[in-house]
Each structure stands twice: as structure tokens, then as C-alpha cells.
Amino acid sequence: MRPAGRHALGWWGLILPAFLLMTAFYVAPILQVLAISFTEPQPGLGNYERLLTSESVQRVIGTTLRIGVVTTAIALLLGYALAYRIALSGPRAQRWWLLAVLVPLWISVLVRAFAWVTLLRRQGLVNQGLMAAGAIEQPLALVWNEFGIVVGMVHYMVPYAVLPMLSAMREIDPRVLAAARGLGAGRAGAFLRVFLPLSLPGVIAAGVLVFIFSLGFYITPAILGGGKTLMAAEWIKLQILDLIRWGLGAMLATVLVVAILATLAVFSRLVNLRRLFGAGG
Amino acid sequence: MSGRAGHALSLQGLSKRYGSFVAVQDASLEVGSGRFLTLLGPSGSGKTTILMMIAGFVEPSEGRVLLDGRDITAVPPERREFGMVFQGYALFPHMTVAENVAFPLRVRRLGRAERDARVRATLDLVQLDQFADRRPSQLSGGQQQRVALARALVFDPALLLLDEPLSALDKKLRAELQDELKALHRRVGRTFINVTHDQEEALSLSDEIAILNAGRLVQVGAPSALYERPATRFVAGFLGRSNFVEGEAERDAGGIVLRRGGTRVLGVGEAPPGPALLSLRPEKITVLAEGEGEENVVEGRIAAWSYLGAGYAITVATADLGELKVHLPAWRIPLVPAEGMPVRLGWPRGAAVAVAEDPA
Amino acid sequence: MGGHRPGWLSAWVSWATVLYLLLPITIILPVSLTDQRFLSLPYEALSLQHYARLLTTPAWTDAIGQSALIASASTLVAVVLGTACAIGCWRLSRRSTELVRALMLLPIIIPSIAYAVGLYRYFARLGLLDSFTGVVVAHGVTGIPYVVITVSTALAAFDPRLESAARGMGATLAQTLRWVILPRIMPGIVSGAIFAFIHSWDELVVVLFIASRRVFTLPRKIWDGINENLDPAMAAVAVLLVGMTVLLLLLDLALRRQRAD
Numbered sequence: 001m002r003p004a005g006r007h008a009l010g011w012w013g014l015i016l017p018a019f020l021l022m023t024a025f026y027v028a029p030i031l032q033v034l035a036i037s038f039t040e041p042q043p044g045l046g047n048y049e050r051l052l053t054s055e056s057v058q059r060v061i062g063t064t065l066r067i068g069v070v071t072t073a074i075a076l077l078l079g080y081a082l083a084y085r086i087a088l089s090g091p092r093a094q095r096w097w098l099l100a101v102l103v104p105l106w107i108s109v110l111v112r113a114f115a116w117v118t119l120l121r122r123q124g125l126v127n128q129g130l131m132a133a134g135a136i137e138q139p140l141a142l143v144w145n146e147f148g149i150v151v152g153m154v155h156y157m158v159p160y161a162v163l164p165m166l167s168a169m170r171e172i173d174p175r176v177l178a179a180a181r182g183l184g185a186g187r188a189g190a191f192l193r194v195f196l197p198l199s200l201p202g203v204i205a206a207g208v209l210v211f212i213f214s215l216g217f218y219i220t221p222a223i224l225g226g227g228k229t230l231m232a233a234e235w236i237k238l239q240i241l242d243l244i245r246w247g248l249g250a251m252l253a254t255v256l257v258v259a260i261l262a263t264l265a266v267f268s269r270l271v272n273l274r275r276l277f278g279a280g281g
Numbered sequence: 282m283s284g285r286a287g288h289a290l291s292l293q294g295l296s297k298r299y300g301s302f303v304a305v306q307d308a309s310l311e312v313g314s315g316r317f318l319t320l321l322g323p324s325g326s327g328k329t330t331i332l333m334m335i336a337g338f339v340e341p342s343e344g345r346v347l348l349d350g351r352d353i354t355a356v357p358p359e360r361r362e363f364g365m366v367f368q369g370y371a372l373f374p375h376m377t378v379a380e381n382v383a384f385p386l387r388v389r390r391l392g393r394a395e396r397d398a399r400v401r402a403t404l405d406l407v408q409l410d411q412f413a414d415r416r417p418s419q420l421s422g423g424q425q426q427r428v429a430l431a432r433a434l435v436f437d438p439a440l441l442l443l444d445e446p447l448s449a450l451d452k453k454l455r456a457e458l459q460d461e462l463k464a465l466h467r468r469v470g471r472t473f474i475n476v477t478h479d480q481e482e483a484l485s486l487s488d489e490i491a492i493l494n495a496g497r498l499v500q501v502g503a504p505s506a507l508y509e510r511p512a513t514r515f516v517a518g519f520l521g522r523s524n525f526v527e528g529e530a531e532r533d534a535g536g537i538v539l540r541r542g543g544t545r546v547l548g549v550g551e552a553p554p555g556p557a558l559l560s561l562r563p564e565k566i567t568v569l570a571e572g573e574g575e576e577n578v579v580e581g582r583i584a585a586w587s588y589l590g591a592g593y594a595i596t597v598a599t600a601d602l603g604e605l606k607v608h609l610p611a612w613r614i615p616l617v618p619a620e621g622m623p624v625r626l627g628w629p630r631g632a633a634v635a636v637a638e639d640p641a
Numbered sequence: 642m643g644g645h646r647p648g649w650l651s652a653w654v655s656w657a658t659v660l661y662l663l664l665p666i667t668i669i670l671p672v673s674l675t676d677q678r679f680l681s682l683p684y685e686a687l688s689l690q691h692y693a694r695l696l697t698t699p700a701w702t703d704a705i706g707q708s709a710l711i712a713s714a715s716t717l718v719a720v721v722l723g724t725a726c727a728i729g730c731w732r733l734s735r736r737s738t739e740l741v742r743a744l745m746l747l748p749i750i751i752p753s754i755a756y757a758v759g760l761y762r763y764f765a766r767l768g769l770l771d772s773f774t775g776v777v778v779a780h781g782v783t784g785i786p787y788v789v790i791t792v793s794t795a796l797a798a799f800d801p802r803l804e805s806a807a808r809g810m811g812a813t814l815a816q817t818l819r820w821v822i823l824p825r826i827m828p829g830i831v832s833g834a835i836f837a838f839i840h841s842w843d844e845l846v847v848v849l850f851i852a853s854r855r856v857f858t859l860p861r862k863i864w865d866g867i868n869e870n871l872d873p874a875m876a877a878v879a880v881l882l883v884g885m886t887v888l889l890l891l892l893d894l895a896l897r898r899q900r901a902d
Contacts, residue, residue: 014729029759081654216752
């Protein structure tokens with residue numbers, strides 16, 4: 001009983017305002033970025049040529065990919081252990097574990113970056129603590145470098161890794177584990193041969209999600225990188241607001257968007273964003 | 282409830298296609314004022330699609346729907362003033378019984394006092410007056426069904442449409458509510474259109490049955506007329522059970538004569554000379570006692586039998602007519618059946634009805 | 642779960658991960674209560690002086706006020722448009738509406754830096770830079786996905802026959818929405834509103850580009866604070882932000898539980 005023809009008009013009317021606003025104030029600005037990348041400073045592919053010729057552009061892309069891969073790997077590892085733990089605990093315990101994942105997810109990125117600065121800087125609590133304990137003589141360089149960025153980014157990404165993996169694990173029939181044990185598989189065997197393969201779609205979904213979020217990340221790398229390690233987003237901001245090189249900034253922004261959409265398209269069957277935000281209850 | 286009589290509905294050449302799939306093809310039907318019509322067919326036969334076109338939820342690809350001669354094909358469902366009982370009832374779970382029943386009056390912006398009075402009267406009608414403040418989830422299946430009926434009747438609709446109203450209930454309750462539904466129809470005097478796949482329900486409730494198969498209306502008529510004189514093999518097989526006998530037909534004064542091998546079967550109905558088909562109800566065949574005669578007599582042996590309590594179901598293998606199924610009440614059987622036992626079967630001419638093959 | 646218990650390795654890693662997630666956030670509480678004038682743990686006594694300073698410095702209170710106003714207005718935009726859109730897509734449910742829904746999710750997927758760059762130029766032409774309206778529109782549009790997601794989830798559990806039943810009984814589209822659909826999906830709408838609010842309340846990247854002097858939100862103020870002078874007032878404002886988020890999330894959890902009953 002799907003409404004069709006004139007019965008459907010009213011329902012289309014409900015969609016229209018959001019569609020118009022989204023087109024006028026989201027899609028159009030994004031398309032503008034695309035346009036700028038081809039037209040400024042001169043029309044043509046000049047900006048994209050830099051992908052092949054400019055060492056600074058290549059370095060930024062390399063740094064972004066490297067940090068993205070490292071972040072994704074660590075976030076998946078920690079997230080998997082956590083999701084596994086949550087999936088196997090009782091309903092009451094599950095709620096508390098889940099809260100421990102959801103609270104950081106929604107806490108301001110800025111606040112979290114600030115907290116890491118407080119902890120990790122030279123006069124920070126970690127260095128002070130270690131020096132007071134006599135473990136180190138000189139403060140360690142824990143922040144304003146790639147290490148700091150990864151610590152902060154993994155912290156941001158772990159919840160995004162947990163939720164898709166958890167929803168995949170929840171769909172695994174617990175009886176198959178019991179069956180595997182009953183058929184003679186040990187604890188490790190049951191996990192490796194049964195649970196892990198069944199949870200793999202969730203792992204891939206989580207990996208895709210974390211990786212694409214890492215690529216365009218701005219705030220955490222900007223604060224914890226201290227301007228020394230540049231990732232794509234900060235480099236774009238630098239080109240546009242400080243160096244007024246619109247074409248170049250827009251070019252990398254376009255590359256970023258295309259790369260992310262392409263990744264998502266390839267894995268579209270596995271990544272269900274809606275699940276992510278429905279997983280709270 | 283006002284004393285308004287029912288309304289007459291007419292479907293003219295109604296078709297519905299989804300892409301290349303034809304859900305309903307060229308259905309035409311007249312439903313007289315105050316009648317109880319049932320659309321009967323197996324799942325996928327298009328009966329619900331027809332009901333939804335009557336209700337206005339589905340737009341016909343072709344054809345028209347007329348109410349008292351007025352074309353309402355283009356009228357949206359909310360302006361048709363039809364009451365509808367949905368499959369599974371579709372009661373609003375966040376409203377009480379009274380609020381559910383008041384809903385159609387609320388959307389019509391009726392005054393509070395009149396609204397309350399009509400809700401009370403309608404709940405009385407379905408004997409749910411003490412349940413007014415309950416939520417649907419606190420009611421039994423049968424009570425929910427009655428709330429759905431009350432909600433569909435409270436605004437004095439031109440027609441009442443019922444989509445499998447009894448299918449969610451267990452068998453015993455279903456029989457009970459069938460009687461109630463029939464009594465309700467008589468009391469309110471409205472035109473009812475019911476959809477079901479249950480042939481017993483259709484036979485017991487309806488003034489008229491329209492049988493559907495694969496998107497086509499096959500036959501329309503009173504239950505007894507359809508049962509006694511099915512028009513096609515499908516109708517004969519779907520409404521009750523039937524034996525089918527194929528052979529070469531000739532006309533004679535009483536109807537037709539079907540020849541198969543060395544056996545001639547006298548039947549009623551019309552069939553052009555040539556290959557034809559007779560339908561023969563198992564309960565209309567009797568086992569003849571020694572010396573007893575009938576218009577049609579065939580000899581055979583019992584191939585299988587089972588005891589059903591009220592009678593026997595016997596399969597008899599015959600030389601020319603193949604296997605015939607026979608249902609016999611226990612008191613009418615002159616013998617104790619046994620496999621291989623020779624029997625003589627007999628039936629009156631009127632029991633063998635010429636039926637057409639269904640179009641593929 | 643079938644008697645299958647996680648092993649010591651996963652137990653150890655998961656506890657460590659939870660501590661890693663939560664400790665840095667909780668550490669700001671003692672820091673915000675320090676009696677010193679620089680970022681540190683309290684030396685001799687707990688002190689609320691930094692909270693007092695926060696709430697009496699017009700620069701901070703203005704920023705908080707502006708953020709609250711912008712978040713409220715943009716939440717309204719996101720909730721009204723997002724809910725209507727989710728309902729329309731749900732009811733029509735065909736390939737084209739799947740595309741619309743995918744379109745509505747773009748703001749979560751595309752990095753905000755790309756959007757901010759484009760919006761900067763776009764708003765410059767429309768004269769919306771550094772304006773309240775501009776920021777509300779930007780945050781409203783980017784808040785729509787959260788509402789579309791939560792409302793769609795709520796609608797997935799809604800029996801579409803209820804809508805047909807209402808229409809069949811003579812209800813107009815508006816009446817059906819008001820009396821049948823909206824009451825049933827209200828928890829989903831509230832969830833969406835909470836997420837849209839948090840989104841706007843925390844949003845920085847777009848604001849960095851399209852706002853400068855007249856519109857100065859709380860995240861912008863914190864950003865400047867982190868880059869210029871790290872002082873304990875920052876910790877105090879961070880605690881306030883965390884407190885607010887936790888409160889909103891608990892509200893959301895309570896609503897979800899109610900919906901589950």
C-alpha cells in the first residue's frame with residue numbers, strides 16, 4: 001500500500017524542505033569546493049598536477065594515510081576486545097559498559113583534546129608523575145608530535161569502532177559458540193574458527209568508518225600535533241585561511257571527499273550508519 | 282447510528298498492474314445496498330488489492346469505482362467515508378479503546394458531547410462498554426477485533442471494508458465471531474465487503490461471494506449457487522472438494538452426456554460438444570446397496586479409506602473414471618469398508634456439473 | 642551467553658580501554674578545582690575560583706549564551722526538517738527516497754573541513770559570514786542526519802497500517818501526523834534533538850571559517866584558550882561541557898528505556 005501518484009504528493013511535500021535546505025546549503029557549498037579546485041588560480045588541472053609534483057602535498061597525504069592506518073589498526077584492536085567483552089556480558093553489565101563507550105563518543109572533541117594536552121605536555125600530569133616517581137629524569141615528548149596525535153585520535157575513534165562491531169557480534173547466535181565447544185573446540189578454537197569469522201563484517205564496517213573519519217579529522221591533530229605534524233584537514237585550513245591559496249586547499253579537500261565517498265561506496269553493503277546511532281539502547 | 286441504509290458499490294473494469302506484474306485484471310462487480318459480499322481467493326489472487334482499490338489506498342491502473350453511481354476513483358481514502366477493519370486491526374496502541382473509537386469523530390471535528398455519546402453507543406453495540414479505558418494491548422484478540430469494528434462503524438460509514446478480519450484468531454473464537462459479525466451486519470444494515478482466504482468463513486457469512494484466482498474474478502454469486510453450480514475447475518476445487526471427470530461431451534435433453542471409455546456420465550450444465558469436464562462433489566456420491574439404482578452408476582474397488590468420526594472418506598478406483606473420492610456419513614454406509622472391496626457408486630444427474638477449464 | 646566467557650586477555654584489554662576512554666575526561670575535574678593559577682592538580686585545597694571566574698567573565702558567559710542560542714535554534718531546524726523528511730521517506734519508501742536518505746547522511750560522512758571551506762566562499766557571496774543566521778543554518782543542516790537516523794529507527798518499529806487506518810477513517814495528512822505518527826515516534830525525535838543539540842554545541846570547524854567577531858561560540862572560545870593560554874578556567878568550562886553532555890545522554894538513555902517498555 002505504498003502511496004503512488006497524487007496520494008504521494010503530501011508525503012513528498014514532507015521531504016521537500018529538508019531536501020531543498022540540504023541542496024542549497026550543503027551540496028552547493030561542497031560543489032563550490034569542487035569548482036574552485038578546477039578554476040583557481042587558473043582554470044585547468046593545475047592544482048591536481050601538484051598531487052604528482054609537489055613534495056609538500058605528497059608529504060601531507062602520506063602523513064594522513066599513515067596516521068589513519070595506525071589509528072584504525074589500534075582502534076580496531078582495542079575496540080574489538082571491548083565489543084567482545086560487552087557482547088558476552090549480561091544485560092545489566094552491558095548497559096554500564098555501553099555507557100562507558102557512549103559518554104566519550106558524545107563528549108566534545110575539544111574537551112578531549114584539551115584533557116590530553118593537560119596530561120601529556122612537558123609540564124603535564126603524566127610527565128610530572130613519572131618524574132616524581134623517579135622513572136625518568138627529563139620530561140618525555142608525549143605531545144605536539146605524531147605520538148600525541150595518535151593517542152588523541154584513537155581515543156576519539158574507539159567508540160566508533162566498538163559500535164558496529166558490537167552490533168555484528170550481537171547478531172551471532174550464542175548457541176553456535178556452545179555448539180563449537182560441544183563439538184570439541186577449545187576456548188581459543190571456538191573463538192578463532194567461529195566467533196571471529198562471524199564478527200568479521202562488523203570489523204570491516206568499523207575499520208571503514210574509523211579510517212574515513214580519520215582522514216578528514218581536524219581538531220585533534222591540530223591541537224595535539226602542535227602545528228608540526230600536518231594532516232590533510234589542517235593543511236587545507238592553512239592553505240585557505242593563512243596562505244590564501246584557495247585552489248590548492250580546495251583540491252585537497254576534493255580529493256579527501258572523493259576518497260571517502262569512494263571507500264564508502266566500495267563497502268556500502270557493510271557500513272550501516274543508522275545502526276551506529278541506534279545502538280545506544 | 283442514523284437509520285441511513287447501505288450504499289451500492291460498483292466496480293467497472295478494474296485493473297492494477299505493478300510494472301509487468303498484473304495483480305488484478307479487469308474486475309467488474311456490483312454490490313447491492315446492505316449486502317454482505319466476500320472476496321474469496323488464495324493468497325496472491327488479488328483480493329486484497331481489490332479491497333485496497335475500493336478503500337482508495339491503491340490507485341487502479343484502469344477502470345472505475347462507483348458509489349451509488351457516482352465515480353469515486355479519484356477520491357482519496359480519507360474522503361471516501363468508508364469504514365475499514367484492517368488485517369491485524371491496526372488499533373492505535375497509544376490510545377485507549379474509547380480514544381481509538383473516537384478517532385474518526387475527532388478528525389471530523391465533532392463536538393465533545395456528541396462524540397462521547399456516539400462512542401458509548403458504538404461500544405455498546407459491540408459489547409465493549411466496560412473496556413472503554415483499556416489500552417488495546419490489554420485486550421484479547423476477539424476484543425481487539427470488536428474495537429476495530431466499533432472504530433470502523435462509529436462514523437456511520439457508507440461501506441464497511443473488512444480485510445481478513447478473523448484470520449488472527451484461533452479456530453474456535455473465529456466461529457464465534459463469525460456469528461457475531463453476521464448478527465452485526467443484520468443490525469446495522471450497512472453494506473459489508475469482506476476479504477478472506479477461508480472458504481468456510483465465506484460460505485457462512487456472505488450474501489454473495491466473488492471468487493478470485495490469479496488476479497481475475499472467476500465467479501460471483503450466492504454461496505449455495507457457487508457451491509452447487511461452480512463455473513470452473515478452480516471454483517469447484519477451491520470452494521469445497523471435488524472429483525473431476527474428463528471426457529467427450531454431447532448435449533441431450535437433461536443437460537450433457539460425458540463419454541469416457543465405455544462409461545457414460547449424465548450431468549447438468551452447458552458445454553459445447555467435444556472435450557469437457559464434470560465436477561462431482563464427494564459427498565453427493567453414495568455407495569449403493571444390493572439392488573439399489575441411481576441415474577449414474579459406476580463399479581469399482583476401494584483403494585483407500587479413512588474414518589473421520591462423522592463418516593468415512595473413501596477412495597474408489599474405477600475402470601474408466603479413475604479414482605473417485607467419496608464422503609459418506611456413517612449412517613449411510615451399507616458396509617464396513619476394506620481395501621480391495623468391490624463397491625457400486627451412484628449419484629443423481631444434478632450432482633455432476635459441467636465446469637470450464639480455467640484460463641492459464 | 643551460552644556459558645561462553647571472555648578470556649583474561651580480552652578482559653584485561655577491555656578494562657584498560659575503558660580506563661583509557663574515561664580517565665582523561667575525569668582528570669579535568671580535579672584540575673578544574675585547583676587552587677593554583679596554572680593547570681595542575683590541587684596543591685593544598687580545592688577551590689572553585691576558576692568556576693567563579695568563568696561565570697563572571699563576560700567573554701565566557703557571552704560565548705556560553707551564544708552557543709546555547711545557536712544550538713537551540715539549529716536543533717529546531719534540524720528536528721523539524723529531519724523528522725518530516727524521515728517520515729516522508731519512510732512512507733514512500735522507494736529507490737528515490739533511499740537516495741534522499743543517503744543524501745541526508747552526507748554531513749556525517751564528508752569531513753567538516755571540506756564543508757567549511759565551501760561554506761566560507763558560499764556565505765561570503767550571500768552576506769551570511771559572521772552572522773547568527775549563517776551559523777544556525779550551517780549547524781541545522783549538519784544536524785539533520787542525526788534526526789533522520791533516530792527518527793528512521795523509530796519509524797522502523799511503527800506499523801504502517803496505523804497510518805492507513807487513520808487515513809481510511811478520514812484523517813488528513815496533518816491530523817495523521819499529529820495524532821498518530823508523531824506521538825508514536827516521539828522518543829526517536831527527542832533522541833535526534835539531543836544529538837543535534839550536542840552536535841551544534843560542540844561544533845568548531847565550520848565556526849572557525851564562517852564566524853569571526855560577532856558570532857563567537859563556546860568551542861571557538863575554548864579553541865582560542867587552548868592555543869593561547871592554558872589556564873584552569875579551561876578545565877572548568879570543560880567540566881561544564883562534559884556535565885551537560887552526560888546529562889543529555891542519560892536523558893536519552895532513560896527515554897530509550899521507556900520506549901522499550
